[in-house]
Amino acid sequence: MTVITHAEVLVASPGRNFVTLRVTTSDGVTGLGDATLNGRELAVASYLRDHLVPLLIGRDPARIEDMWQYLYRGAYWRRGPVTMTAIAAVDTALWDIKGKVAGLPVYQLLGGRSREGVMVYTHASGPDVPALLDDVARAKELGYRAIRAQTAVPGVAGTYGVKKNGRYEPANASLPEEQPWSTEDYLRFAPSYLAAVRETHGFDFHLLHDVHHRLTPLEAARFGRAVEEVDLFWMEDPTPAENQEAFRLIRQHTTTPVAVGEALTSIWDVQHLITEQLIDYVRMTVVHSGGITHLRRIFDLAALYQVRSGSHGASDLSPVSQAAAVHLDLAIANFGIQEHMGYPDEVADVFHSHVQYADGALDVGDVPGLGVEYDDDAAARYPYEPRYLPVARRLDGSVHDW
Ligand code: KDG
Ligand code: MG
Numbered sequence: 001m002t003v004i005t006h007a008e009v010l011v012a013s014p015g016r017n018f019v020t021l022r023v024t025t026s027d028g029v030t031g032l033g034d035a036t037l038n039g040r041e042l043a044v045a046s047y048l049r050d051h052l053v054p055l056l057i058g059r060d061p062a063r064i065e066d067m068w069q070y071l072y073r074g075a076y077w078r079r080g081p082v083t084m085t086a087i088a089a090v091d092t093a094l095w096d097i098k099g100k101v102a103g104l105p106v107y108q109l110l111g112g113r114s115r116e117g118v119m120v121y122t123h124a125s126g127p128d129v130p131a132l133l134d135d136v137a138r139a140k141e142l143g144y145r146a147i148r149a150q151t152a153v154p155g156v157a158g159t160y161g162v163k164k165n166g167r168y169e170p171a172n173a174s175l176p177e178e179q180p181w182s183t184e185d186y187l188r189f190a191p192s193y194l195a196a197v198r199e200t201h202g203f204d205f206h207l208l209h210d211v212h213h214r215l216t217p218l219e220a221a222r223f224g225r226a227v228e229e230v231d232l233f234w235m236e237d238p239t240p241a242e243n244q245e246a247f248r249l250i251r252q253h254t255t256t257p258v259a260v261g262e263a264l265t266s267i268w269d270v271q272h273l274i275t276e277q278l279i280d281y282v283r284m285t286v287v288h289s290g291g292i293t294h295l296r297r298i299f300d301l302a303a304l305y306q307v308r309s310g311s312h313g314a315s316d317l318s319p320v321s322q323a324a325a326v327h328l329d330l331a332i333a334n335f336g337i338q339e340h341m342g343y344p345d346e347v348a349d350v351f352h353s354h355v356q357y358a359d360g361a362l363d364v365g366d367v368p369g370l371g372v373e374y375d376d377d378a379a380a381r382y383p384y385e386p387r388y389l390p391v392a393r394r395l396d397g398s399v400h401d402w
Helices: 041-056 064-074 081-102 129-141 183-201 217-226 246-253 267-275 291-304 319-331 376-380
Strands: 004-012 018-025 030-034 118-126 146-151 178-181 206-210 232-236 258-260 351-353 356-358 361-363 372-374 391-394
Touching: 004 041, 004 376, 018 041, 018 081, 030 081, 030 319, 030 372, 041 064, 041 081, 064 081, 064 291, 081 291, 081 319, 118 129, 118 319, 129 146, 129 183, 146 183, 183 206, 183 217, 217 232, 217 246, 246 258, 267 291, 291 319, 319 351, 319 361, 319 372
Parallel strands: 118 146, 146 206, 178 391, 206 232, 232 258
Antiparallel strands: 004 018, 018 030, 118 361, 351 372, 356 361
């Protein structure tokens, strides 16, 4: 019988930190899984190295569902980002191995293509409205059919999602940067710049916006109403989602579509949001939601309630996650859209990926498995660097949701 003979936890920082699991079988086949949890990378590395790798050795790599149940139920302690990211890394690596053994791309194992390429949205942002409008023009020229727009609220240095020197990287400091935040200023300003995007660039592309958990349900309802005329594809994470019931109030007041999920980790975290039809897009990811196995289950539940996928694809999800997402996006019936943020240039030295962008869409080609290889020699040139996400504080000094 083929068994897992070893599993390595690889930590490198090609432009930003990534944790990767590589599983090897007794037949010499390797599979990769992303295990990156931004700002808490080493907690997952230790969970894998100290607690999961010893459990993998000698097990059958073909039994993906059984492995998932064994690692999830076997931990006794349920859910949570560290556990679910570690399980995701194992699960993703086993799908990669299964594809390589079968000689098939992973999307074939998931039922085959439902579409030719997956529509992606990119980020446009700027320190002020003219810079944002220029960046939207740049994204349109690159062929994107869906664009997320963010700009700095005047006088609020901590506005989420604004590029510096052509890139947006929130994990920007060796200790968390503390950033000021004013909900009042944001609510007064943001609808006007989204309207300016439509006035300048028209309605022939999807426009998205990430609120990034900053509003209360009532504020989010007001915001959703205020932007109805600009026809948003979605408003993302309008309010923190620990209390799923909070979204009912938003729903009752606006027809602006709602997307939620990047900070959630299990089907239970979105059960109520989906079954009560309180959201339109579920934005969870392979890496933080227990892998391809669990995310497929979430998307299948969502399909019953006309909720579509909209997977998180920020640059803190490695190219292994990106490839896994594209395989899943190609296969499911209720695909909505995929985030495509891009990577620092150094990332391509370490991760050799077959994912390709063309005409507003991503595709993976027909390489067996996930279609990503890891270059150990290149990775050795990029040692881990401690990096934290920022913390937001209201103007009175109290902590806010970042
Ligand atoms: O690590 C946190 C980022 O992944 C997150 O801030 C990015 O909100 C995000 C998005 O929609 O890409
Ligand atoms: Mg987001």
